[in-house]
Amino acid sequence: MPSLKNLPRKILPWIFLAPLLFMIILFWLVPVGLTVFLSFTNVTYKNFVKFVHGVEGAFNFTLENFHKLLGGDPYIGEIAKITLIYVGSVLAINAFYSLILSISIVYLVKNEYLSTFMRVVWLLPRITPAVVYGFLWIWLISPDTGPFYQFFASLGVAPGSWLLEKPYSQILMIVVNGYVGASFGMIIYTSAIKSIPEDLIRAAKVDGASDLQIIRSIILPLLKWPMLFVISWQTLSLIASYEQILILWGSYGATKAAGTTVFAIYAWFKAFEMGEYAYGATVSLVLVAIGIVLILLYFKIFGFHKLMQPSKIEV
Numbered sequence: 001m002p003s004l005k006n007l008p009r010k011i012l013p014w015i016f017l018a019p020l021l022f023m024i025i026l027f028w029l030v031p032v033g034l035t036v037f038l039s040f041t042n043v044t045y046k047n048f049v050k051f052v053h054g055v056e057g058a059f060n061f062t063l064e065n066f067h068k069l070l071g072g073d074p075y076i077g078e079i080a081k082i083t084l085i086y087v088g089s090v091l092a093i094n095a096f097y098s099l100i101l102s103i104s105i106v107y108l109v110k111n112e113y114l115s116t117f118m119r120v121v122w123l124l125p126r127i128t129p130a131v132v133y134g135f136l137w138i139w140l141i142s143p144d145t146g147p148f149y150q151f152f153a154s155l156g157v158a159p160g161s162w163l164l165e166k167p168y169s170q171i172l173m174i175v176v177n178g179y180v181g182a183s184f185g186m187i188i189y190t191s192a193i194k195s196i197p198e199d200l201i202r203a204a205k206v207d208g209a210s211d212l213q214i215i216r217s218i219i220l221p222l223l224k225w226p227m228l229f230v231i232s233w234q235t236l237s238l239i240a241s242y243e244q245i246l247i248l249w250g251s252y253g254a255t256k257a258a259g260t261t262v263f264a265i266y267a268w269f270k271a272f273e274m275g276e277y278a279y280g281a282t283v284s285l286v287l288v289a290i291g292i293v294l295i296l297l298y299f300k301i302f303g304f305h306k307l308m309q310p311s312k313i314e315v
Contacts, residue, residue, distance in 0.1 A: 032288055038281035039065055045275025065282040075261070083262040086173060087238045093178030094234040095227070098185030103215055105186075106193045119190060125180040126187075134247030137176050138163075163248065169258035176244050181237075185230045192226040193219060228302040235298070236291050240264050263287055 041059045043051050050058035069076060101122065109115045125133055140148040141162040149162065159165040162172050196219065204214050242265035245255060252269040255261040261269075263283060271280025 035281045035284050035288065038278050039285045041278045043278045045277070048275070048277060065279050068279060069282050069286070075256075075266075079261050079263055079266050082170070082259060083239075083264075085170070086177075086260075086262050087235065089174045090178045090181060090238050091231070091234055093174070094181035094185050094238075095231045097178075098182040098230075099189055099223070099227070101182065102186050102189035102193060103219060106190050107215065107219065108211065119186065122183050122186055124183075126183040130243050131247060133180060134176075134244055137172070138248065141172065164254070164258050166259045169260055172248070173245060173258075173260045176248065177238070177241065180244070181234060185234070188226050188230050189223065192223055196222055224302060228298060232295055232298050235294050239287050239291055239294075242268055 040061050040063070041051075042062050042064065043059050047058050105115050105118045109118065128136075140146050143149055143161070149158070152158065157168075159168045162168045200218055201214055204218060209217070242262065245260055245262065245265050246268070249255045249258055249260055252261070252266075252273055255265060255269075264287060267280045267283035267287070269280075270276045270283060
């Protein structure tokens with residue numbers, strides 16, 4: 001049996017990449033292809049069974065879904081506004097607030113035990129099952145027994161329902177998703193900060209640099225690649241996320257009343273609650289296009305090509 005050493009060098013990397021490429025094709029390219037295909041059809045709950053079984057004439061190709069999306073759906077404008085506020089606000093928490101937390105906990109907190117404890121506390125939402133996490137928030141904001149509700153009521157902020165009254169419902173949506181998302185950014189940033197050679201920081205301190213100067217001139221420039229990854233990943237995740245929103249509000253009517261209907265959950269409701277599979281796919285296709293455009297923009301802003309160049313000091 002030939003060993004890996006005997007294989008051509010050009011083939012060997014593809015062997016190691018094969019499992020990853022298979023997963024990308026199966027769980028990304030195939031769903032995207034199906035989404036594109038469905039968006040050009042008139043598949044609904046009425047003809048879905050015939051469509052699945054391949055019955056001839058079960059569906060027709062049409063551009064009606066795109067016409068509806070661009071001008072016939074009266075809710076698209078409001079949903080786009082809510083999605084923009086949601087993604088922008090939660091991204092600020094996940095990518096930038098977690099950066100501040102990571103620098104504060106890892107670099108500024110000198111006690112290693114306290115630093116570790118604070119990192120573990122921020123990881124709790126990440127390891128908590130989503131349903132448990134969602135129902136915990138429902139209890140926290142309950143008008144009868146919720147600690148958060150009672151605390152804010154003592155400050156004069158006492159809406160009838162944090163789930164249904166705007167803008168409290170939208171603030172809740174942002175906080176719930178931001179708190180669980182910040183832990184992901186902290187994992188990446190803390191690992192990157194820990195990997196910075198101590199000699200760089202010691203040399204800067206010997207030269208009289210303050211903590212703020214070290215953060216600005218050493219830590220932040222070395223976090224450019226982790227920042228690109230966190231911002232890109234979190235943007236794609238937020239555009240397509242609806243898990244916590246679905247757990248807290250549960251139905252299209254509730255999200256519509258609360259002003260928490262984002263594109264992702266709107267596509268889910270259209271497809272799986274209302275049976276408009278083709279139109280739901282069309283809304284999802286918009287999210288795919290937005291995600292690709294944003295990733296290319298991030299690559300341009302962060303200088304992806306420069307980040308991928310070999311180090312000039314390595315031999």
